[in-house]
Amino acid sequence: MAKTFEQLGLSAQLTKALSENRFTAPFPIQETAIPLILQGKDVVGQAHTGTGKTAAFGLPILQQIKAGGSVQVLILAPTRELAVQVTDEINRFAKYTGIKAVTIYGGQSINLQLDKLRRGVQIVVATPGRLIDHIKQGSIILDDVRFVVLDEADRMLDMGFIDDIKFILFYVNDDRQTCLFSATMPPEILRLAEEYMRPNKTEHIRLNEEEITLETIDQSYLVVEEREKFRHLMDFIRTNQKAKSQTIVFAATKQRADRIAYKLRQEGFNAVTIHGDLSQKQRDHAMHKFKRGIEDILVATDIAARGIDVPSIGNVINYDVPEDPNVYFHRIGRTARAGGEGKAISLVSNDRISDFERILAQTKLPLRKLNDELGVVVPVIAQHQASFGRGGGYRWRSGSRSGGGYGSRSGGGYGSRSGGGYGSRSGGGYGSRSGGYRNEHEGQRHYGSGDGGGGGSGGYSRSSSNSGYGRDRRRSRYGSSDGYSGGSSSNSNNNY
Numbered sequence: 001m002a003k004t005f006e007q008l009g010l011s012a013q014l015t016k017a018l019s020e021n022r023f024t025a026p027f028p029i030q031e032t033a034i035p036l037i038l039q040g041k042d043v044v045g046q047a048h049t050g051t052g053k054t055a056a057f058g059l060p061i062l063q064q065i066k067a068g069g070s071v072q073v074l075i076l077a078p079t080r081e082l083a084v085q086v087t088d089e090i091n092r093f094a095k096y097t098g099i100k101a102v103t104i105y106g107g108q109s110i111n112l113q114l115d116k117l118r119r120g121v122q123i124v125v126a127t128p129g130r131l132i133d134h135i136k137q138g139s140i141i142l143d144d145v146r147f148v149v150l151d152e153a154d155r156m157l158d159m160g161f162i163d164d165i166k167f168i169l170f171y172v173n174d175d176r177q178t179c180l181f182s183a184t185m186p187p188e189i190l191r192l193a194e195e196y197m198r199p200n201k202t203e204h205i206r207l208n209e210e211e212i213t214l215e216t217i218d219q220s221y222l223v224v225e226e227r228e229k230f231r232h233l234m235d236f237i238r239t240n241q242k243a244k245s246q247t248i249v250f251a252a253t254k255q256r257a258d259r260i261a262y263k264l265r266q267e268g269f270n271a272v273t274i275h276g277d278l279s280q281k282q283r284d285h286a287m288h289k290f291k292r293g294i295e296d297i298l299v300a301t302d303i304a305a306r307g308i309d310v311p312s313i314g315n316v317i318n319y320d321v322p323e324d325p326n327v328y329f330h331r332i333g334r335t336a337r338a339g340g341e342g343k344a345i346s347l348v349s350n351d352r353i354s355d356f357e358r359i360l361a362q363t364k365l366p367l368r369k370l371n372d373e374l375g376v377v378v379p380v381i382a383q384h385q386a387s388f389g390r391g392g393g394y395r396w397r398s399g400s401r402s403g404g405g406y407g408s409r410s411g412g413g414y415g416s417r418s419g420g421g422y423g424s425r426s427g428g429g430y431g432s433r434s435g436g437y438r439n440e441h442e443g444q445r446h447y448g449s450g451d452g453g454g455g456g457s458g459g460y461s462r463s464s465s466n467s468g469y470g471r472d473r474r475r476s477r478y479g480s481s482d483g484y485s486g487g488s489s490s491n492s493n494n495n496y
Helices: 012-020 028-038 053-064 080-093 110-118 128-137 153-158 162-169 187-196 226-243 254-266 280-291 325-332 350-361
Strands: 042-046 073-076 101-104 123-126 147-151 177-182 202-206 217-223 246-250 271-274 297-300 313-318 342-348 386-388 394-396 445-447 460-462
Touching: 012 053, 012 080, 028 042, 028 053, 028 177, 028 202, 042 053, 042 187, 053 080, 053 147, 053 177, 073 080, 073 162, 080 101, 080 123, 080 280, 101 110, 101 128, 110 128, 123 128, 128 162, 147 153, 153 162, 153 177, 226 246, 226 254, 226 313, 226 342, 254 271, 254 297, 271 280, 313 325, 325 342, 325 350, 342 350
Parallel strands: 042 177, 042 202, 073 123, 073 147, 101 123, 147 177, 217 342, 246 297, 246 313, 271 297, 313 342
Antiparallel strands: 386 394, 445 460
8 A cells, every 4th residue: 555745754844845736645766765765774766757756865855954054965967957857846845844955057157056055055956067166166065965866877977977976975974875866777887876875774776677668658669761760750740749749859969959950840840959059048948938838849869858857748759769778768758757648759760770679678568660550661771680880880791891882891881981871980971980960069077087188187178079879988870989088177167
């Protein structure tokens, strides 16, 4: 029998705020995590997007801190959108407690943030870059912090924020309670994360670990040629417009997101874009229009989409299939929020079939193949056995290593290393190292980096060549990751 929030041991002030915000019963992650955090445990919590992770750590922490005084809680988030969302939710929960939370992120005036800090706050929700600015200039002191939370922990660590996190935690007392919450938690990220937690006081909550499924989402896919994607995208959007639900379209890079949104507007659709190259004002304006329903299509990159919480999202379309299956599940979790229903459609081009097969292997729910339903012929190359070449794209198992055509290492065509076409290393086209659609600069920063260029010991460097798609320091088929570049510079305008 499910417990109530009162039975979990929450105060009358918190349950009153919860009731006003129509929180009637705790979700599984909340029912499990809240008692553990109240008992003083470190918690590693995994649950799907939309299942209430913020309340799972926010409520028990609010119960254990006092109004007034210095900063007692530090919450780190990978993006400013997620940081703002977490702050808003915590402030709703804290309505009757007198506790104040503030968001600290790059792209906003630091003087505005200083003014809020001077008024007194007990909870700081921050992106790593701007928080480090405040630590260095002494405007945020972490000596009295009792609770540290890493939200979206897999992205925080996997995106290359590990050095930033180490720098920040150096200024926090070791005798703290640490929580990591995320929709996905790969084993290698867990091992890294646990370095900051007390081994004898750590509890793991891994809901749905055995099988990643989202039962309320109708998942389907269509295998198509790259050049046919946009036409099918428009067809899907038109088909689902009658339901008056909003749509998120995921693209691999900023450039592709901009181009897709532009082409949709040219075709008469109301579409906006959100990605890391936009200013804070532009991102806020785009999200405002999307949340208000002024625009019903949002074209986004993975990193920028972190923290998007719009209940009316009915459709998620993967214009580009991600390499990492966990990213796929996080994407489609943008729909069917809190047990609702939604649709997720993936447009699978020839060079992403292997990636999509990994996704299919991680869920036992049926994903409908739409080719037969829609009468779309599967591209010829997708009907043959093929494997990925080192340079990207498909390489025939018996194909030439030096000749032209599919899978060659030096000739043109799919998967070539130096010629033009898809997957080439130096020629034009998608996935090239010097031409076509390429790098998505998400402004990652690394302190004391010894892995390539950049600042030396104690300084920091800012990556300007990592692909915005795929994991840190891993070559993406839509661009390349060539290490770190740029020396030390002012980081007050860093987006993250």
